[in-house]
Amino acid sequence: MTVVLDKVSKSFGAVKVLHDLSLEVQDGEFLVLLGASGSGKSTALRMIAGLETVSEGTIHISGRDVTNELPKNRDVAMVFQSYALYPHKTVAENIGYPLKIRRLARADMEAQVRDVAQQVQLDELLDRYPKELSGGQRQRVALARAMVRRPAVFLMDEPLSNLDAKLRGHMRAELKHMQHELGITTIYVTHDQVEAMTLAHRVALLEGGRLQQLATPRAIYEDPENLFVAQFIGSPPMNVAHGTLEGGTFIVGDDRVATGGSETVRNAVIGLRAEDCRVVAPSEGQLHAKLFANELIGDHTLVTAKLGEDTLSIKASKDFEAGFDEAIGIAFDPDKIYLFDKDTGARIDRRG
């Protein structure tokens, strides 16, 4: 079941919170809408659900125009951050509610509820009330309620953020497995890039109501479309250094780095992933910086260095040792650099 957003915009009064968002979600795909709070990702999800009206543009689900359709007629199911379990209904009644609304025969309903409950290992708890369940169990109930009617699309609004870290990791894996098994198109909203990277077939990164990039996790990591994406994804974030680009040579301080291109940009930024850099003797590095701090993480040491005003992080071997304010050189493979226009944020070296 596909979901297609065509130039969808949303305004609240004079404030436009979503600008011309276009997305195509394939049948069975797991798409994550990633963004910081206020990026418009939840609004987009709620518009797909029909909980918010669409100011401009159209939304199609399974080829049907649902732009002005009521939520209940869109054939979507949603899992809320708060799970939104009905406190006055038992687990069985909660799960069965969508079926009850559709006036299913009682026997069918019970059978299906039991099936779904079994899938999420809730069959022992059917007679309990939500307040008698743990966080993880409540989460399963919410999932079960979404699954029970086999909707065209699953919508999930930060479903894992109310769980503690350990449980979250476990549930993430379960979720991924379940989505694979059921094969239902899923749109998932989160602000957590780890969730996005691990769960998604494709990630749509939003900022300021605009789609920044829509790509597979790998592509979005390795080939960010702009400076924002580059800095949003990855831990630690991508290192950047400010300088100028003159005929394909990036100049920062006294260092000149050949980039293999021939552009000239006055305000340019060079980007480097921490794992793509190496700390070397000052004489060997393409860039020259001062060591600011080094922290032993375990399997590696995280070195923080100062390059002019910019701060760079570099993953070094766990045996690395150096004193504060010591001059160091930073070496990297010229293929692994990213160049951006500081004023527009656009990638400069992405020519393919």
Place this chain on the structure above:
Amino acid sequence: MSRTLMQRLFEPTSIRDMAIGTKVIVYSILLFWTAFVLFPIYWVLITSFKTAVDVNSGPVFLPFIDFQPSLHAWKELFVFDYEDTLKAYVNSLIIALSSTAASVLIGSMAAYALARFEYRPKFGVVLTFVLVMIAAFYAVGAYGVDWRLASASGIAVFVFLAIALGRYFKARLSNGDILFWMISQRILAPIVVVVPIYMMFQQVRLLDTHIAIILTYTVINLPIVIWLMYDFFRSIPIDLEESAQLDGATRIGVFWDIVLPLSRTGLAATTLLVMILSWNEYLLALFLSTSRAQTMPILVAAMNAGERGILWWSMSVVIIVMIIPVIVLAIILQRYISKGLLLGAVKG
């Protein structure tokens, strides 16, 4: 001394920790108030078993000791006059129950709407409506225009003006204004509106019918329901409702399946209050009923038979009998209300 007494009194710990003097003071105040509350009820109760002579020749207090209780007033009401009593009782029940149900339902719907939807009526349009209404009244009152004609043309003029002028009006009202407007209706003393309401029902030939009184009670109690329920609805997480919508429920289904069950504490308290108010209402019933729809409070008042004096004994019987439905309802609703009676309701 008094300050330490105050301190002890306000000690929010166990009674065992209270000084014996404090305990005595607290209990004597409470027992005094208990006596103050119960004595009139006791007096009404024993009066219902007295004869005229017992009542008129000075006070007597204890049945069987200083007067011989007699069932004559009870018999009179339930044996000889049972038709009238029963009629009024049934009328009162029908009216109180239906109007309570109607105002709780309609009021809850409005309170829910104000809590969940956004309304932005234009101030100018509202003003136009009021002005047109005044003009229509003036026409009916001063020039004797038929009221049907006046209201039909009034509506037509209003619709025309609203469409023609609507876009020139800028100022808008908000949900808060609507809420305040609705709640403020409770400020209206019934005496202000009762005569026009009387004339209105008279025009449509509904005077002295159940429906007239039910409608009127429903409206006068709407503000209370809206006032009390608005906050209850606001406190329900909106996720629940959205989730139900996505599960396939209509708005009305959401209201019925999710919102109402979750506010039953508030509903129970509101229902009880509204029921008490409509069951006991006198002034409006006096105007709007004559014979067929006569209610119990009117029957109580009618026990003041003028020339022969007040029939204290019969009146006492009616007063006692009138408490029963309220108590029954209170007991039924008790388990929902528990200790949170009326709270949240007025929380602000």
Place this chain on the structure above:
Amino acid sequence: MTTTDDTERSGETRAAVPGGGRERLADWLDRHAQHIFIWPAVTMILIFSIFPLVASFIMALSRIRLRGGSYRVRFVWFQNFEKQLFGSEQFHFLGTFGGMSILGWVVALLVTGGIVWWVLRYLMSGPTVVGLVGRLFTWGLVLGVGWLLAATFFSGHPFGTLGTTLFYVIFGCGVQFVIGVGLAFLCSLPIKGRSFFRVVFFVPLMITPIGVGYAFRMMADTTKGPFSPAWQWLGLGDFAWAADPWAARFFIMIGDSWQWIPFIFVVMLAALESVPRDYVEAAQVDGASSWEIFKDITWPQVVPVAATVLLIRVIEAFKIVDLPNIMTAGGPGIATESMTLHALFAWRSLDLGQSAAVAYLLLFVTVVTCVSFFNLVVLRRIRA
């Protein structure tokens, strides 16, 4: 998975698009839910509240007579109001005016001074247009009533139904509020028999006001009421409360309090009990005295509820009619006549114009009082 087949199959049944008019109707209702939810209430209030309000205003400006088959309406503009405020009914509505006594002048000047101070204080604090207009009404009313009381009550002249109504409202609600809160506090203490007290104290609210009126008339009868032996014993056998304006008003207040204290009691008890124990315990650990705990912790938490419950009570108190009507029929003289009763008497004599005029005056006083109270007290408390 064995279950997949099942879910697959039933999934198809569910996916089947339900057609037919019924479904379209449900959709239509859903799309217009916003209007469907609110219009019943709006319509009813318009028809039964706003419509009569406007009609009543027209009536207040007219002389109306019932003749065979119809009403005869003659517009007299503000004559009805003029009669109440300046004409032959002035003594009835406002009170009897005579010379101002010294006490009267003192009160009048105090009230005026108070208002002037209030006005100045407000003007200093950055006024808004809406706030100013609203306060002008409040100031006007307070000033008017203050001068009225100075010229009547404090100068030894009887006041009219306006003064009586305000007495019921201000004095009655005040006493009821204090006692109601006090009882609620006592019942919130962990004492034995709490549930007994709270049930008993609630009972008067259930009794029909008309019955309360008659019951208290029985109680207060000095020849055959239960307290008549006590009266005689105290040598008050010849004292007639019904002949003394203040005694009569006082007796009516007792009846009214008996009925309404339970309302304040119940709400305040619930409010007091909902104050979280943690706060109190934390304060105890901090070494606060019990009185400080009540003053600084408990009370501030229940103030919004208290303000609201007082407002509700004030609104209802303005409508008082059953008790004075039954206990004294407005007597002695016009001493216990409330404004609703005043309007009711006018209606009984079929003087509809006067009746509506008095009702409108009542509405004006009520609205200004309640809205002022709401804006100046309740909202402030809730925001604080």
Place this chain on the structure above:
Amino acid sequence: MKIKSLGLGVASALAMSVSAQAQDYSGVTVEILTRPGPVIAQRLVERGEEFTAMTGAEIRVTEVPFSELFQKILTDWATGTNSIDVGVFASGWATELVDGGLVEPLDDYIANDDKINVDDIAPYFREFNQKIGGQTYLITVDGDFQMIYYRQDVLEAAGLEPPKTWEDYLAVAKAVHGQDMNGDGEGDFGSCMFKKRNNQSYFAMGTIAASFVQTKGTNEGIFFNNEDMTPKVNNEAWQEAFRIYKATGEFGPPDELNHDIGDTRGLAMAGRCALVIDWGDIGPLSISEDGAAIKDKMYAAISPGSRRALNVDTGKLEDCNPTLCPNAIDGINYSPFGAFGGWAGAINAKSDDTVKQAAYDFLSYVNQAEQSNVDVTIGWTGYNPYRNSQLESTELWVKAGFSEAAAQNYLGAIKDSLNHPNMASDLKIPGAQQYTGVVLDRELARFLAGEITAEQATANIEEAWEEITEDFGRDSQKTMYNLSLGITN
């Protein structure tokens, strides 16, 4: 209740005897509206049951509080709601209804009715109570005027004569006040007079005022000058009456200001009052179960008179002389007050013809001597005598429970009053409720409460009455007033 079952028994026995040649009104329902309680209403219900047995017409009696009764009827008929076919109310109220053309004229019905025997009805009720402007609109069910009742035993023991004037009244009341009159060991009261606001105190007031104001016969009237409709109230006569009314309070129960007629009767029946002003009810009530304390002890007389009377030209009280008081007896001017006028039935002019005929037949049935002669002897019915045949012999009354002496005294007092040429008529013009029930009553209450003096009270009344008269139209009010006093020109 005992008296009720007794009533029912009597009723059903009578129903057998008269059911012979009745018309068939099956399916017809007559809606009657009247005041509540056993008084007036209960007997209508019982007679209604008999009537139903006889004719098949259903009689439905609805009761509303007394203070709302007139408005209910007027609004029901004037606005065309017409849910009521018959109103049973004070005859004085009818003028306003007749003025609006709302009441069915009954002369034709009476002409075709061979059983009602209108000549048996006492002249005052026949001519002034049932007729308005010479046309009959009402059927009387109860004759009302006020008399004085006194405790024969108490006065005799004190060696006092029943009061003839209001001065006597106060003197007697003073003399016996504080004596124990019912043997319970507590001091009782010299005078009981209802004074509660918004009840019926203005009727007692009228009784006192009449003997000072009216001297020239019923046509004179006590409220207005019948030449120009100016109020005849701001004068010494009314002021004196106000003061006497207040003065009686000194010898009455302490909270008399809050006593309505019912409270006063309760006290009188408990044997706690030496002197009482009341309608005819006390007599029959004294022989009822509740009246044991005063049985054969409460005697009646024509209401007290006055040796001074109003000089209309000067507004002063002057001693009676044959010119001023042509009807005086021994120099005392009596003027019994037809307070309230009595309960009477009127038929809605807009009802269906069949219903009207059935309604008339029912009212006639209640009015006929055969029924009413029984009803008036029963205290709780509230029906007082209005037929000559009820006054001629004591037989009925003795049968009902009176002693011969008490019956003679009671009927004597009634005859004295009813046949008095100077009987004063109650106000029976449009707005009567406003004139007396609101303005007079309110000023009286303020006077009693000590808010104003008698002079202020009468001046206020004059001003307010003039306003009301202007409101209703002076000329039409004057015409109606004269018609109500039997003056036609």
